[in-house]
Amino acid sequence: MTLLPIYKRLLRHFGKQYWWPADTPFEVIVGAILTQQTTWKNVEKAIDNLKGNNLLSISSLAKVNLKHLEKIIRPIGYFHQKAERLKGICRYIYENYGEDLAKLFSKTIPNLREELLSLKGLGPETVDSIILYAANKPIFIIDAYTKRIAHRLGVTDLNKYEDLRKYFEGHLPNDLDLYQEFHALIVELGKNYCKTKPNCTSCPLRKECRFKAVNAEVTN
DNA sequence: ACCCAGGTGGCCC
């Protein structure tokens, strides 16, 4: 199974997603950190709380009281860890770039990626989400859904993050809008159908999927 | 009462 037909099928089924759901590039960064291993529904509450407390800016989060921040982002879980890491990341940005994200984002993709990866709390998926949806540069995000779908559709058996990212980028046109939409569509599919306990009966990719059995025992 | 969510970092071998 090749990638482009999968993308087209998902696009026809779900329509354009216009990701990332955020008002500003900085809100993308905050959302990407907060949504690690937690549902977007909870992240929305936390971001609303941040907005209501005038904390959704680089400088205010760089200086916020940690206990206060923990209370505000509590709905996401991991609030102790994430409060500390979110503040640390904002402090790094503020000290090096002030409020000027454009300066940070003016770097090349490899340089930007390396710099962001060096910060505690930013792993490959979060960094690539920031590059793709906040900096608007073409890089392909690999998340749990992407890996699962690639395996179940028989696209590739590759398992490591970098291997999968290079595979997707190598088998797709280098196109920002396509990368942004494809990842959003994969998440939409993953939320509704291709979960750890699959719901294959009405999945838009059920014909392409190598796991024909409905509710079959499936591992990643 | 379980299981899971748009991961990450630390530690072990």
Added chain:
DNA sequence: GGGCCACATGGG
């Protein structure tokens, strides 16, 4: 370089 584990709330 790979395999565990803690981190924690909210929804099915």
